[in-house]
Amino acid sequence: MIELFKFGSVGPVCDPSPFCAKVEAYLKMANLPYETHSGTEHMQNAPKGKLPYIKEDDKLIADSSFIFKYLKEKHGDILDGHLSDEQKATTHAYMKMIDENLYWTIVHSRWQLDHNWIILKDWFFSTLPFPLKLFVPGMVRKSALKGLKSHGMGRHSDAEIAEIGDWDLRALSDLLADKEYFFGDHPSSLDATAYGILAQMYLLKDFTAPIYDKARKYKNLMDYTNRIHDKYFAA
Ligand SMILES: N[C@@H](CCC(=O)N[C@@H](CS)C(=O)NCC(=O)O)C(=O)O
The missing domain is CATH 1.20.1050.10 (Glutathione S-transferase Yfyf (Class Pi); Chain A, domain 2)
Structure with missing residues (x-):
């Protein structure tokens, strides 16, 4: 299961960080099962000191761009595979x-x-x-x-x-x-x-x-x- 470390929802928005929200939107749009862990305390274990990062199979991946790259390589290019x-x-x-x-x-x-x-x-x-x-x-x-x-x-x-x-x-x-x-x-x-x-x-x-x-x-x-x-x- 993919675990997403983020700040946490505010009002109707899943996260006040555009980077956390973009990764969560990707997971939803690609229909990949995931669970979330919310809180500023996760910054302490963040590989690059920032949120978001994800964890899968004991591997930590930080930065939304590298997360996209990882998800595409591991789970297939579900969202962009059809693009020219x-x-x-x-x-x-x-x-x-x-x-x-x-x-x-x-x-x-x-x-x-x-x-x-x-x-x-x-x-x-x-x-x-x-x-x-x-x-x-x-x-x-x-x-x-x-x-x-x-x-x-x-x-x-x-x-x-x-x-x-x-x-x-x-x-x-x-x-x-x-x-x-x-x-x-x-x-x-x-x-x-x-x-x-x-x-x-x-x-x-x-x-x-x-x-x-x-x-x-x-x-x-x-x-x-x-x-x-x-x-x-x-x-
Ligand atoms: N390049 C990173 C940027 C992530 C980022 O800037 N996250 C901010 C929140 S929007 C953060 O964690 N800031 C905490 C800090 O800089 O101490 C990505 O694409 O994920």
Whole structure:
């Protein structure tokens, strides 16, 4: 049985991490049986210090991209096997756009903007014992904001970050157009990856930020996210 180590669900979304949600979406779309272990404590055993990671046959695999590679090699390329080389190349480029660029607009909205940080702090740190809860949240936030700066996204203004995210959302919206999934009638690993991040934008309604206002313009992406959610996660 595949075991998935993740943070855990928040509201309707299976995980606040787009990377954990993308792996879970992949497992569901590929119809692979799995069980989950939720909690920040799993970061201690994470091979690369981050979530998600999976365990199968006593083997640990970290990082969503390597998890996809492993699952394809071990269980067959259930989601992408039918794609053309051109579609596979598009998948690679769009997944990198989501994981390496659009993701940072979410990091900014949650960790940088004070009104969202209050919500995030409650999610992650409300069960911390005294006196840890006095200083751990601030330390973790400081480290997240340092990462945001080092990446480069954190050097832009709030309005510019929303514009950068909007370019990615437009590209996703144009590629999807009026199709059921990005490449037609069947989900692919790009759909799992897109759901992982779009669920954060469309289904977690407590957060407000210019990037979420931009996202609401793309009705096809909103409908797509709800469709995938209803089919794979709502039951
Ligand atoms: N490249 C990794 C990224 C995973 C990642 O960044 N996970 C974040 C949560 S969204 C994490 O565990 N952060 C904890 C930390 O950096 O200490 C993947 O694709 O799985």
